[in-house]
Amino acid sequence: MGVFEDMREAGVEANTVTYNTLIAACANARKHEKAMGVFEDMREAEVKADTVTYSTLITACANAGKHEEAMGVFEDMREAGVKPDTVTYTLAINLLWCLAKYDSAVLEAERVFTNVLFKENGSTQLVYKLDLHDQTSGSAQSLVIIWLAKLAEHLPSHSTPGTELTIITGYGKHSKVLGASSVRAGVVDLLRTLESPFMTPSHNKGCLSAPIGEVQQWLKLIRAKSKADVGFVEDMLSILRQTHS
Structure with a gap:
């Protein structure tokens, strides 16, 4: 100064x-x-x-x-x-998430970062590897919820055996403390809260994976437990609110 x-x-x-x-x-x-x-x-x-x-x-x-x-x-x-810009939006979405304004965070994330969910611009084919490297914890969790909801609607009923869904979070390689990734911590906490089948593979600490068949069954279970026909996003947010209330 x-x-x-x-x-x-x-x-x-x-x-x-x-x-x-x-x-x-x-x-x-x-x-x-x-x-x-x-x-x-x-x-x-x-x-x-x-x-x-x-x-x-x-x-x-x-x-x-x-x-x-x-x-x-x-x-x-x-x-x-x-x-x-993109950085500002990730910060804003993270703030909404921190303030427990999950609906607003998810809506903003879907509006701004829809391209992350698809294989290429204009495509309707969802990625099987969701890359969250450039996100904040809140925007990453919002995108995971949107991605899972879209997968629930669009995954084929029969998939190739061995096919996996992967969420790439990184593991804090560039953090002050190696392994201290706020994005990873947030996503892991979210998936644990939702009782998902995603696990950290032994060969890569920077991602979470699950067989596509197990994810399909898990999403069906979430849908079956729903008390109202409100859609997968609201189903998952409802679980989140109950856990954090």
């Missing part, structure tokens, strides 16, 4: 990059209030905030456990006409 003050004293005007750098420094130091303070200075100086500005602020608030405040930043971003 000292450099910033020196710039001001020297009459050098700060631009968007300057403010973004300061906000990021505050976020990395887990000083979200200072980050918000820099943002207010940015507004007063009439320097235009961009996608990076808002994404960094959301991260700063979320890291401080200020999820409602972070969602407020996301709404401010939309009102300001700044278009969220």
Whole structure:
């Protein structure tokens, strides 16, 4: 912050990059209030905030456990006409999940990341390997629910023996603590809550797999236990709410 003050004293005007750098420094130091303070200075100086500005602020608030405040930043971003990018959406969906707004998280994930579920753009063929590497914990769990619901509707009644469904989470290779992947932890917790047949194969700690036949039987069981004809997504969210209530 000292450099910033020196710039001001020297009459050098700060631009968007300057403010973004300061906000990021505050976020990395887990000083979200200072980050918000820099943002207010940015507004007063009439320097235009961009996608990076808002994404960094959301991260700063979320890291401080200020999820409602972070969602407020996301709404401010939309009102300001700044278009969220993929990173911003994963952060926003994660916030909705943390706030137990599962329906909203799933709806937003399906709207933004539908392409992840299919083999290619415009295709109706679902992937048998769901890659969640670029997701946050909340957006990953939302996508797993959407994917499973679509599989329940579209899986063939007879599949090739040995065919497996796989969810790729990574295992925290690039985390500060090896194996500490929030995406993996969230997905594992979700699948355990849903009593799914997905397991971690011994040869790859970064994914979860299950035979397609077992997944079909499990999904049928979830459907059979449902008290209303509300669809697979709502069936799974209902189980989630009951467990976390």
